[in-house]
Amino acid sequence: MKKSICELLSFVLLFVMAGCGNIAAEGGHESVSEQTEVQAEQSIDHNKVSAETESRELSGSVPEQEQETNMEQKTLVAYFSATGTTEPLAEYAAEILDADIYEIVPEVPYTEADLAYYTNGRADQEQNDPSARPAIAGNVENMEEYDTIILGYPIWHGQAPRIISTFLESYDFSGKTIIPFCTSHSSGIGSSADNLHGLCSDSVKWLEGRRFEAGTAKETMGNWLENVIVK
Ligand SMILES: Cc1cc2nc3c(=O)[nH]c(=O)nc-3n(C[C@H](O)[C@H](O)[C@H](O)COP(=O)(O)O)c2cc1C
Incomplete structure (x- = not known):
């Protein structure tokens, strides 16, 4: 009887530990995916900035007002x-x-x-x-x-x-x-x-x-x- 109780407790303990592990794994995963999203956002922002810079470089960095004057x-x-x-x-x-x-x-x-x-x-x-x-x-x-x-x-x-x-x-x-x-x-x-x-x-x-x-x-x-x- 004692043995069966011990076996039952061990089983319950194992179950609880497995559950925690899962939560930890999920928590870790969540945190990685959050990090990935932030990095992606940062990367989009960076691309946006470099695209803007590139387009300014391509257009010769001429301010809009100046362009209008030239086109007049x-x-x-x-x-x-x-x-x-x-x-x-x-x-x-x-x-x-x-x-x-x-x-x-x-x-x-x-x-x-x-x-x-x-x-x-x-x-x-x-x-x-x-x-x-x-x-x-x-x-x-x-x-x-x-x-x-x-x-x-x-x-x-x-x-x-x-x-x-x-x-x-x-x-x-x-x-x-x-x-x-x-x-x-x-x-x-x-x-x-x-x-x-x-x-x-x-x-x-x-x-x-x-x-x-x-x-x-x-x-x-x-x-x-x-x-x-x-x-
Ligand atoms: C030397 C001279 C030559 C002219 N030859 C012609 C002509 O070949 N055909 C025509 O229709 N009018 C001719 N005209 C008339 C003028 O073209 C016309 O009066 C014109 O509208 C004058 O413009 P303005 O007043 O701005 O000078 C001639 C006028 C002058 C003074």
């Missing part, structure tokens, strides 16, 4: 207007695009006699001479800042006045976009803009130009700009 497009409206017809259209363009404006002013102003066409006056003579380069008074000091130039001029004998050639040869327009427009009595823009391409670097992007009649409304200019720039 700056437009200049440059125009020549001998008798004031082209000028208001250039002003409309500058207002609509919130652009800077520059008037191409001849060093020697054109007199009425100079502009009387088919009289072999000054303007006629210049247009008959492809190498004529009437001097411009003043200049654009910060041309390198502009990405896009809207270029306005009157049609003189089917072409842009030679002073436009002077203007185009005075600056490096490489990589810039030029958008020409003109006014005239009745002629279209014709080949006047195409004939200016050769005066600039091949890397200039010329967009299609348009002719406007005298007294064109601001809205018409706005519609054209929207079309030509968005297109």
Whole structure:
């Protein structure tokens, strides 16, 4: 009987010890898995940081504000207007695009006699001479800042006045976009803009130009700009 009680007690003791062992094992296991989770979290955080660092390194670490400034497009409206017809259209363009404006002013102003066409006056003579380069008074000091130039001029004998050639040869327009427009009595823009391409670097992007009649409304200019720039 004593032996059976002893055997029973030993059995109970063994059972209890096995149970404790299990708990210890489970406790140990739990603690290992908790540790693994913490390590995993730390590792994710670390990866996140290194991914962020990597992406900053790839993007050249340029702060967002600076990137926005670099991406900002700056437009200049440059125009020549001998008798004031082209000028208001250039002003409309500058207002609509919130652009800077520059008037191409001849060093020697054109007199009425100079502009009387088919009289072999000054303007006629210049247009008959492809190498004529009437001097411009003043200049654009910060041309390198502009990405896009809207270029306005009157049609003189089917072409842009030679002073436009002077203007185009005075600056490096490489990589810039030029958008020409003109006014005239009745002629279209014709080949006047195409004939200016050769005066600039091949890397200039010329967009299609348009002719406007005298007294064109601001809205018409706005519609054209929207079309030509968005297109
Ligand atoms: C020398 C000269 C030549 C011109 N040749 C033409 C021409 O070939 N076709 C035309 O329709 N208008 C011609 N015109 C008229 C102008 O293109 C038109 O009046 C223009 O709108 C004037 O612009 P502005 O006032 O801005 O100078 C000519 C004007 C001048 C002074």
